[in-house]
Amino acid sequence: MRLHRPNLLLEVLRPLGQLLVFILGASAVISVITVLTAFLIRGTRTDMDLLQITLILLPQVLIDGIVLGFMYATIALGYTMVYGVLEFINFAHGEFFMFGAFAGVEFLVWMQGQGWLPEGQGWLAYLLLAGAVGVGMLISGSISVSTERIAYRPLRGAPRLVPLISAIGVSFLLQDVMRFYQSTANGAFYRTFPTFGGFSERITLFALPLDDREITIAIQMTSILIIVVGSVMLVGLNYLVNATRLGRAIRSVAQDRNTAYLMGVDVNRIIAVTFLIGGALGGAAGVLWSFRFTRADPYMGFFPGLKAFTAAVLGGIGSIVGAMLGGMVLGLLESFAAAYLTIFTRGAFGAEYKDIFAFAILILILIFRPSGLLGGKTTQKA
Amino acid sequence: MSVARHSQLSPLQRLLQGTPGLWIVLAVAAGASYGFVQSPRSLPVRLLLIFSLLLIYFMPQKGWVKLLYGGGMLLIVLPYLGLFNPFLMELGFQIAAFATLAIGLNIVVGFAGLLDLGYVAFFAVGAYLWAFFGSQQLWHTDEAPGTFTIFATFPFPAWWFWIFLGVGVVGAAFTGVLLGFPVLRLRGDYLAIVTLGFGEVIRVMANNLDKPINLTNGPQGITPIQRPPIPSFFTSPEILEQLGQLAGRPVGLNDLYGFFFYFMAVAILVLAIFLALRLDNSKLGRAWTAIREDDVAAVAMGVPLRRTKLAAFAIGASFSGAMGVLYAANRTFVSPETFSLTVSISILVMVILGGLGSIAGVVLGAAIVTMLNIDILQTLSLQLSSLRQGSGTIPLLGIPWASLPTQLDPARYQRLFFGLLLIVMMIFRPEGIIPSQRRRLELHEEPAQEPPAAQIEGEIEPDHKLES
Known part of the structure; x- marks a missing residue:
């Protein structure tokens, strides 16, 4: 019955290519705008050469932005999956992310307690990190599925605000459940990511000679790993959705639940699987987030969740590649805002305003192009 | 009209009908006030005061009687009681x-x-x-x-x-x-x-x-x-x-x-x-x-x-x-x-x-949540911490209170209670405690008309069901 056999290589290479184009394109655009701005307003500051400082900072800011973008993108994948299938904003996704982060950190802390965490680099360190990601995916995947079963499924078919409010409830509940657990079990409500495997080591990419000094551009092992894992997640999810039988079932449910049901697709199971995948991706992103920022706390899911949602809307919610693109744009913008806003405005507006950036973008996108950058059809339904 | 109204009264409201009802409400309010004068810091008494206000709202009496009762309670009795414990104000x-x-x-x-x-x-x-x-x-x-x-x-x-x-x-x-x-x-x-x-x-x-x-x-x-x-x-x-x-x-x-x-x-x-x-x-x-x-x-x-x-x-x-x-x-x-x-x-x-769209419900909701926020949870926390300092044990479990971690503090877990409230309300009573007329009709259709759609396993909306 299969009409065309998906080309495996193509399904893997195409999203990777798109991703590369997005990264390069977005980086180029935003860099040019920033440098141009610096050039235009360089006269406002006499205490430093604005243009030079901008250029010195640029490569590092770019790298940080791309890494941040990958993280937003991986969280956004979960939003986009669930929205694509149910047209429902899973407000609690940030909390699945948080649970994943804690699960990964707890796993590593337990390993540390057993004395199994290696000091230096090596295959064991990578294996343990993969294990942490796996544990995080497992835990947040199961939380996600149970949430769907308990708090969302009974409300299917109710007015749209009803499941959304329930999701807000789940989000609040999960935050305090984790806080409760952590503070009773460990005394403090946050957890520090154990240092191991020498991942924080910086790898020098290249050195730029500038006047009398040399600027080295370095990237942390952490960042490389995040980029690799993020790309694998994107490609894997894209393959799953576009080239497998399960993916076809998911797409059919997304398109028309009732017809899919009549065609023999087990709609409830597919929705549960969607939540499993979305939650697991969120969990993996959570472990990576705490890996990069070396900390997990019960409220960590809120802002990344909100921004990842912005990213998903920006890219066109429901589209996997769009989520990647949106995350990248948002990550870059935020990184640039954090680095340059203070310099450009003589300290009047600090990096604190980077959060406002995300929301301003969200509002602008929703006003001018509600279907997002890549969304074809209009996605907004009442 | 009046027959139809009476058939909709809850058992509690039936109790509060007519002249006896007036006296019952008055007795509850007076009892709560007396209790407050006797022990101005007691949480149950405060709850009883709020409850008597609720009774005034619910009693099936003429509008001006309810207004008189409610006004008297809010403008005279509560401020008077506030003299004994400023926290009431x-x-x-x-x-x-x-x-x-x-x-x-x-x-x-x-x-x-x-x-x-x-x-x-x-x-x-x-x-x-x-x-x-x-x-x-x-x-x-x-x-x-x-x-x-x-x-x-x-x-x-x-x-x-x-x-x-x-x-x-x-x-x-x-x-x-x-x-x-x-x-x-x-x-x-x-x-x-x-x-x-x-x-x-x-x-x-x-x-x-x-x-x-x-x-x-x-x-x-x-x-x-x-x-x-x-x-x-x-x-x-x-x-x-x-x-x-x-x-x-x-x-x-x-x-x-x-x-x-x-x-x-x-x-x-x-x-x-x-x-x-x-x-x-x-x-x-x-x-x-x-x-x-x-x-x-x-x-x-x-x-x-x-x-x-x-x-x-x-x-x-x-x-x-x-x-x-x-x-x-x-x-x-x-x-x-x-x-x-x-x-x-x-x-x-x-x-x-309280109930989306319902004014009375919303005020009740505000009273409940605010009480929970600044009164009930705080009181629980205080009680718990005083128990923790004592040497008693938890009944049934036999664990000493003192061994409970200090992080176990109900006042800090507002979000937990709010989250739980939201989920439970959405699943079981999305129209709220005192629903507005329209939403009650919308969310709870009369059982005689049609079985609720949610019981069909396939989650197909009723209007899309195959017509045989």
């Missing part, structure tokens, strides 16, 4: 303040169906308006937080508070329109996320607008903020002494302010209830209902969508603005912390818990 103030906010949010969410998750932003606008002009912040706009000294005088005299009450209303309504314009085209959950973002933007700005011009004094917040002047008649020593004799303890200016803010909040609340009731039955209210149910159809019927939505945002926000001004004066201090997302959500919980 604080509690009353907070409940009235949050009930006003909830009524404002109810206009946006309940009447017009626009889910606003950043409602606290309007509250912040009102509060910061009076905080800026009612304190010395105006003189410190070019100084960094924490570096300036506090003077004895203020740029605006305290009576300007009354003017700023109006300014707060206008300012918040303006902000509501400002938010409303860009989000006019958004519906449902997109609107929710954008308003949430807007709330966070206001909070971030309050946190960071201490430079380049120091408007909000950053995270430290603005203090001291002036309180409006109390007429000198009340502050005269004779009056204070008489009140003191009544209370059996010295009564000072702070107690007077407790009463003052209580009465102010109740007055604003009553005004808000009145306005909301009138709006609900007005042309505008029907337009809100129409766009809530189906905005495309509403537009087709000639409802001006843009104006109607903006009116909902503006009017809903204006209640919040007035309360913000009052709140800033009451606390004499505002900081960005007061305006977090948790507050927005807890106001939403009040609305949902």
Whole structure:
């Protein structure tokens, strides 16, 4: 019955290519705008050469932005999956992310307690990190599925605000459940990511000679790993959705639940699987987030969740590649805002305003192009 | 008509009918008041007081009787009891303040169906308006937080508070329109996320607008903020002494302010209830209902969508603005912390818990959530910590109380209770405790008509079922 056999290589290479184009394109655009701005307003500051400082900072800011973008993108994948299938904003996704982060950190802390965490680099360190990601995916995947079963499924078919409010409830509940657990079990409500495997080591990419000094551009092992894992997640999810039988079932449910049901697709199971995948991706992103920022706390899911949602809307919610693109744009913008806003405005507006950036973008996108950058059809339904 | 009404009465209401009912309610209220005079700090007595107010609302009596009872309770009995424990006035103030906010949010969410998750932003606008002009912040706009000294005088005299009450209303309504314009085209959950973002933007700005011009004094917040002047008649020593004799303890200016803010909040609340009731039955209210149910159809019927939505945002926000001004004066201090997302959500919980679109329900919801927030959970925490210091053991489990970790503090887990409340309400009673007529009909159809659709395993909506 299969009409065309998906080309495996193509399904893997195409999203990777798109991703590369997005990264390069977005980086180029935003860099040019920033440098141009610096050039235009360089006269406002006499205490430093604005243009030079901008250029010195640029490569590092770019790298940080791309890494941040990958993280937003991986969280956004979960939003986009669930929205694509149910047209429902899973407000609690940030909390699945948080649970994943804690699960990964707890796993590593337990390993540390057993004395199994290696000091230096090596295959064991990578294996343990993969294990942490796996544990995080497992835990947040199961939380996600149970949430769907308990708090969302009974409300299917109710007015749209009803499941959304329930999701807000789940989000609040999960935050305090984790806080409760952590503070009773460990005394403090946050957890520090154990240092191991020498991942924080910086790898020098290249050195730029500038006047009398040399600027080295370095990237942390952490960042490389995040980029690799993020790309694998994107490609894997894209393959799953576009080239497998399960993916076809998911797409059919997304398109028309009732017809899919009549065609023999087990709609409830597919929705549960969607939540499993979305939650697991969120969990993996959570472990990576705490890996990069070396900390997990019960409220960590809120802002990344909100921004990842912005990213998903920006890219066109429901589209996997769009989520990647949106995350990248948002990550870059935020990184640039954090680095340059203070310099450009003589300290009047600090990096604190980077959060406002995300929301301003969200509002602008929703006003001018509600279907997002890549969304074809209009996605907004009442 | 009256037969039909009587058949809908709950068992409790049947008990409160007629003259015996009047006496029963009076007895409960009197008993609660007596109990309060005897032990002014007891939580069950406070709950009983609130319960007697609820009984007054529920008793099937004539309107003016209920008004008399309710007015007597709110304006005479509670302030009198407040002499014995000033916390009662604080509690009353907070409940009235949050009930006003909830009524404002109810206009946006309940009447017009626009889910606003950043409602606290309007509250912040009102509060910061009076905080800026009612304190010395105006003189410190070019100084960094924490570096300036506090003077004895203020740029605006305290009576300007009354003017700023109006300014707060206008300012918040303006902000509501400002938010409303860009989000006019958004519906449902997109609107929710954008308003949430807007709330966070206001909070971030309050946190960071201490430079380049120091408007909000950053995270430290603005203090001291002036309180409006109390007429000198009340502050005269004779009056204070008489009140003191009544209370059996010295009564000072702070107690007077407790009463003052209580009465102010109740007055604003009553005004808000009145306005909301009138709006609900007005042309505008029907337009809100129409766009809530189906905005495309509403537009087709000639409802001006843009104006109607903006009116909902503006009017809903204006209640919040007035309360913000009052709140800033009451606390004499505002900081960005007061305006977090948790507050927005807890106001939403009040609305949902009581019943979307139902004014009485919303006020009840505000009372429950506020009691939970500042009274019940705090009392539980205190009790728990005193038990922890004792040597007793938990009954049945046999574990000593002292071994419980100190983090186990109910007052810190508001979010847990709110989250649970939201989920449970959505699953079991989405129309709220006192539902509005329309929503009850919408969400709970008469069982005789059709079996509920949710029981079909395939989750197919009933109108799509195959017709045989």
